[in-house]
Amino acid sequence: MAWSIMQQALPIFARAFGLTLRLSLIGIVGSMIVGVIVSLVQYFKVPVLSQILTAYVELARNTPLLIQLFFLYYAFPVFGLKMSAEVCGIVGLIFLGGAYMAEGFTGGFNGVSLSQINSGKALGMSPFQLARYVVFPQGFALSMPALTANVVFLIKETSIFSVIAIPELTNTALDLIGMYYRSNEYLFMLVVAYAIILIPIILFLAWLERRVRYGAFGN
Amino acid sequence: MEDEILKVEHLNKFYDNWQALHDINFSLKKGEVLTLLGPSGSGKSTLLRTLNGLEDYKDGTIYFQENKIDPTPKNWQLLRQKIGMVFQSYELFPNLTVIENVLLAPVKVQKRNENEVRKEVEDLLARVGLSYYLNAYPRELSGGQKQRVAIVRALAMKPEVMLLDEITASLDPEMVRGIEEIVEKLSKQDHMTMIIVTHQMNFAERIADEVLFLENGKILEDTPGAEFFKKPQTKRAKEFLESMDF
Amino acid sequence: MVHSGINVLFEGSNFARLMAGLWTSIWIAAISLVIGLALGTIFGILRTLPNKFVRFILRLYLEFFRIVPTIVLLYLVYYILPRTFHVNWPATWMAVLAFALWVAAEFSDIVRGAIESVPKSQRESGLALGLSKIQLFRYVLLPQAVKLELPATINLATRVIKTTSLLMVISIMEVINVGQQIIEANNQQYPTGVFWVYGLIFIFYFVLDYPLSAWAKKLTKER
Numbered sequence: 126m127a128w129s130i131m132q133q134a135l136p137i138f139a140r141a142f143g144l145t146l147r148l149s150l151i152g153i154v155g156s157m158i159v160g161v162i163v164s165l166v167q168y169f170k171v172p173v174l175s176q177i178l179t180a181y182v183e184l185a186r187n188t189p190l191l192i193q194l195f196f197l198y199y200a201f202p203v204f205g206l207k208m209s210a211e212v213c214g215i216v217g218l219i220f221l222g223g224a225y226m227a228e229g230f231t232g233g234f235n236g237v238s239l240s241q242i243n244s245g246k247a248l249g250m251s252p253f254q255l256a257r258y259v260v261f262p263q264g265f266a267l268s269m270p271a272l273t274a275n276v277v278f279l280i281k282e283t284s285i286f287s288v289i290a291i292p293e294l295t296n297t298a299l300d301l302i303g304m305y306y307r308s309n310e311y312l313f314m315l316v317v318a319y320a321i322i323l324i325p326i327i328l329f330l331a332w333l334e335r336r337v338r339y340g341a342f343g344n
Numbered sequence: 345m346e347d348e349i350l351k352v353e354h355l356n357k358f359y360d361n362w363q364a365l366h367d368i369n370f371s372l373k374k375g376e377v378l379t380l381l382g383p384s385g386s387g388k389s390t391l392l393r394t395l396n397g398l399e400d401y402k403d404g405t406i407y408f409q410e411n412k413i414d415p416t417p418k419n420w421q422l423l424r425q426k427i428g429m430v431f432q433s434y435e436l437f438p439n440l441t442v443i444e445n446v447l448l449a450p451v452k453v454q455k456r457n458e459n460e461v462r463k464e465v466e467d468l469l470a471r472v473g474l475s476y477y478l479n480a481y482p483r484e485l486s487g488g489q490k491q492r493v494a495i496v497r498a499l500a501m502k503p504e505v506m507l508l509d510e511i512t513a514s515l516d517p518e519m520v521r522g523i524e525e526i527v528e529k530l531s532k533q534d535h536m537t538m539i540i541v542t543h544q545m546n547f548a549e550r551i552a553d554e555v556l557f558l559e560n561g562k563i564l565e566d567t568p569g570a571e572f573f574k575k576p577q578t579k580r581a582k583e584f585l586e587s588m589d590f
Numbered sequence: 591m592v593h594s595g596i597n598v599l600f601e602g603s604n605f606a607r608l609m610a611g612l613w614t615s616i617w618i619a620a621i622s623l624v625i626g627l628a629l630g631t632i633f634g635i636l637r638t639l640p641n642k643f644v645r646f647i648l649r650l651y652l653e654f655f656r657i658v659p660t661i662v663l664l665y666l667v668y669y670i671l672p673r674t675f676h677v678n679w680p681a682t683w684m685a686v687l688a689f690a691l692w693v694a695a696e697f698s699d700i701v702r703g704a705i706e707s708v709p710k711s712q713r714e715s716g717l718a719l720g721l722s723k724i725q726l727f728r729y730v731l732l733p734q735a736v737k738l739e740l741p742a743t744i745n746l747a748t749r750v751i752k753t754t755s756l757l758m759v760i761s762i763m764e765v766i767n768v769g770q771q772i773i774e775a776n777n778q779q780y781p782t783g784v785f786w787v788y789g790l791i792f793i794f795y796f797v798l799d800y801p802l803s804a805w806a807k808k809l810t811k812e813r
Contacts, residue, residue, distance in 0.1 A: 187748065187799035189755035192766065192792050199773075200785040243398050244435035248449035249425035249501065252417075258448060262439045277656070284659035288759060295662055308669035316658055316666075323657045341439045343483025 130310045134301055141297035142318055148211070148293060149280045149322075152218035156279060157272075159219055160226025167227070168234055168256065178227070185224035190285050193217045198289045214286040218279060225275045233268025234260050266341030273330035280322060294318050347374035348410055349505050349537050350395065355404030357387075357394060357561075364390045366562045368404070372505070375535040379542065379552035379569065383584060387561035388541045392507050395539065396420075396429045409504070425454060428498030432510040434490040436482040436497070442469070443478040446497045454501060461500065468496045472526055488519030495526060505537040506530070512544060520544065527551065545588045549573045557581045595782030599790060604772050608787075611768035612794055614682070615754040618764070622686050623750055626693025627743070633694055634701025635727065648698060655695035661756045663688045668760045681762045693750060700742045704735035744806035748799045755795070765791055 163178045185193070197213040208216065237260050245259040287296035298315040302308050350372040357365035365387050372378050380388040393399045395406065397420030406413045408423060436445050443462075446469065450461040469475060472492040482490055491511055498506060508527065512520040524547045530536040531551055542548055548555070552569030557578070564578050576582045599605055637648050655663070667688040671677040679687075708731050716730040758766040769787045776783045 183800060183803075184796060187752075187803055188792050188795045189752040191755040191758075192788060192795060195766070196788050196792060200788050203782050203785050240431065240433055240435050241437070243393075244429075244431055245437075246398060246421075247396055247424055247429040247431075248497070249421055249423075249453045250449070251421055251453075254452060258452065259437060263437075266439070281659040284661045285756070287661065295659070295665075299665070302669065308673055312662075312666055312669060315662060319659065319662070320657050327656070343438055343481055 126310050126313060127307070130305070130307050131314055134311065134314060137297060137301065138294070138314055138318060141292055141294045142322070144291070145280075145283050145293040145318075146322065148214060148218070148283050148286065148291070151215050152222055152279050152283065153276055155215070155219035156222025156226045156275070159223025160228075160230055163223060163227035164230035164234065167231055168260070182224040182227050185221050186228065190217060190221050190282050191288055193220060194285065194289050210286075210289045210291045213289060214283070214291050218282060218286075221282065222275065222279045225278065226272065229268045229271030229275055230264070232271055233266070234264035236267040237263045263341055266337050269334045269337050273334055276330060277323060277327060280326070281319070284319075348372070349374050349376075349408070350539075351407040351410070352395075353405045353407075355391075355394070355401055355406065357390060357399060357401045357403075364561050365394070365401075366560075368563060370556055370563065370566055372537060372539065374504075374537055376537055376553045377531050377551050377569075378539045378554045378556060379548045380539065380556050380558060381542075381545075381548060381572075381581075381584070382558035382564075386558040388558055389509055390561075391558070392429075392509050392539060392541055396424060396427055396507055398429075425449075425501050426504045427507060428501055428503035428505070429507040430491070430494050430498050430509065430511050432513045434482070434487070434494045434514075436490055436493055438482050441479050441481055442474065442485070442493050445482070445493060446500050449497065450500050465496060465500045468499055469493075472496060486519065487515045488522055491515065491519075491523050492526065495523075499530075505539065508538060508540045508542075510541050510543065512542065512547075524550075543588070545573075545585070557584070559584075595780050596786050598772065598776050598780040598783035598786055601776060601780075604776075607768050607772065608765055608790065608794075611763060611765035614762065615751075615757065615764040616798070618682060618685055618689065618757065618762075619747075619750045619754050622689030622693055623747055625686070625690035626750075627697050629690065629694035630697025631701055633698035634705065637698060637702040638705045652695045652699055655692050660688075660692060660753050661759060663692055664756055664760050681757075681760050685757050685760060685762060689750060689753070693746065696746055697743070700739045700746070701735065704739035704742075705731050707738060708734045741806040741809045744802050744809070748802045748806070751798050751802075752795060765794060 163182065166178050167175050169175075194213060194217045197208065197217050198210060201208065241259055241263065242255060245255045250258065283293055284295040286293050287299060290296060292300070294315055298311045301311045305311075348371055352368050352370055355365055355368040356363065368391060370378070380391065382388055390399060394401055397415065397417075400415065406415070408426070413419060413423065436442075437448070440448065443465070446465045447458065447461060450456045450465070451458045466475070466478070469478065472495065474489060474492055474496075477485065477489065477493075482493070485493065495511070511527075512523050515523065524544065527538070527540070527547075528551055531538060540548070540551065549569065552572070555565070555567050555569050555572040556563050557565035557567070557572070557576070557580075559580055565572070565576065565581050567577060572581070573585070576585060599608070633648050633651070636644050639645070658666075664685065667684045668681065671679065671684060671687075712730055712734065713726065716726045721729065754764060755766055757764045758770075761767070769791050773784045773787050780786075
């Protein structure tokens with residue numbers, strides 16, 4: 126491996142690094158928002174809407190992001206809905222991530238023990254109060270492991286944006302390989318870049334998970 | 345006329361094809377302590393949970409303060425403010441402190457003034473020896489302390505009747521006595537109306553005005569407490585008492 | 591118009607070609623799973639043994655796969671094997687290699703977690719009966735662990751199936767690559783063909799994955 130080649134590529138990688146971070150952040154925040162809304166609709170069993178959203182969750186979770194992106198990027202323009210690659214990427218990631226996050230929240234809400242719910246009922250709580258004071262606070266803590274796993278998953282999924290030519294990390298590395306035919310160097314830089322993003326995030330999320338769990342359940 | 349708090353008539357409860365409760369009939373007057381006794385699986389807890397609307401029933405009628413209960417979720421929600429319940433496993437909310445656990449129902453459900461309620465519940469917590477633990481989390485308390493908080497949490501709603509479901513069954517033996525004393529004081533000093541499921545026969549003998557002896561979901565005996573422990577009417581009850589440690 | 595576009599799927603041998611492409615995806619997923627699960631079981635067991643060095647190495651192995659996106663794994667194998675090690679396998683073999691190593695990493699953690707969550711008293715009562723270490727795994731720990739790990743294993747399988755969509759990037763003739771060829775060849779005649787072809791592939795994946803994930807969910811609920 127040649128260090129000089131890597132050095133020269135550093136500014137290009139830095140730009141791609143920033144883009145991967147930015148797209149990940151937008152995707153994660155968007156997915157969280159969609160996930161919360163979907164899981165609330167499902168929790169309160171809003172008629173019709175909750176069935177529609179269940180179908181959405183199953184469709185999004187059981188199909189690959191790549192084909193979702195191809196659909197947005199290549200098939201939608203046929204009907205006059207043309208979006209830039211970046212917008213397609215974000216929309217696709219939120220479509221996928223929203224379903225995963227919804228599953229995470231719902232799993233947490235369902236994990237709250239029946240005896241806790243009964244003890245809330247025994248205090249005369251209405252269904253809404255039960256959700257507000259018992260199910261949501263405990264359910265959120267229970268859903269933390271799934272949510273943090275989803276965060277890491279979504280960051281890694283941004284690598285698939287490379288197939289619709291969004292110049293994020295993976296796409297940039299491939300471009301460089303295509304231009305200069307130095308695969309070892311650029312792939313090494315690519316792996317290191319993901320490590321720099323993910324290792325601190327994984328450590329932080331593990332810490333956060335412990336904190337939330339302790340706050341809610343004391344263990 | 346005596347104040348009747350609860351009356352149950354011809355109550356039957358089914359789980360799919362299995363009948364958990366058979367034609368239950370009894371009534372409970374203000375200030376009275378009713379103790380449900382019987383072997384495990386005899387339907388005591390099911391009956392208690394039914395009286396709090398935690399189990400539904402198709403057959404039979406329950407009257408609360410002489411009004412027939414229409415067993416809709418909405419009605420039960422309102423009634424539960426008058427029918428306090430304490431569980432074997434405490435079921436404090438782990439994400440809330442002691443005082444938050446106790447204030448939650450009076451302030452959020454009953455919409456009472458927080459400062460007023462706080463005074464009251466601080467007194468109640470002091471009575472059970474928990475003044476120093478107002479801001480502790482349940483995880484920092486012993487089982488006995490948790491159960492005291494759970495009792496106060498139910499009392500804070502000023503219920504007309506309290507349902508106690510084996511509240512000492514999960515406790516270490518040395519903690520049991522303290523909880524029993526609290527319940528006895530509630531009866532003797534505050535004249536709280538209570539229905540108690542317990543396996544502690546000494547305690548039942550001290551506190552029961554009336555005993556319902558259940559087996560296989562049927563009431564075999566409905567006898568005043570003083571009589572039941574000296575001279576049970578049925579052979580099954582006699583055998584049951586002989587098998588229990590006093 | 592959209593309604594005529596659907597005919598692109600049945601033009602010539604298009605449908606058969608798509609099915610053949612799908613079959614390529616399926617068998618790569620299946621072989622990768624078989625190899626990966628076998629390897630992952632061994633790694634998982636090793637990770638419950640006391641040897642600190644082995645545990646450290648396997649942990650490192652797992653963390654590598656946790657950090658590197660699967661698409662990057664494919665490129666690593668695809669570029670580095672021939673160029674640096676002069677291994678000139680067909681792309682499908684390389685894909686199987688990358689997938690199997692990835693599955694092994696993920697599965698090793700599932701196996702380790704499941705073995706460790708078998709109650710300690712089970713382990714002790716096995717040893718109290720005089721079982722050897724291997725017998726303990728064979729008769730007590732693994733059978734209980736398999737039951738615990740089944741939902742996670744099924745979910746892993748659904749992920750592997752979905753991830754076969756990435757095989758197109760190392761020019762394997764799987765269903766999406768075939769689809770692209772069909773779209774390009776018929777673009778003049780069926781401008782909306784892209785919608786139908788990708789739509790069909792979308793449905794293919796859903797039909798493969800949905801029953802599996804529903805099964806896993808059902809198993810989890812039954813606990």
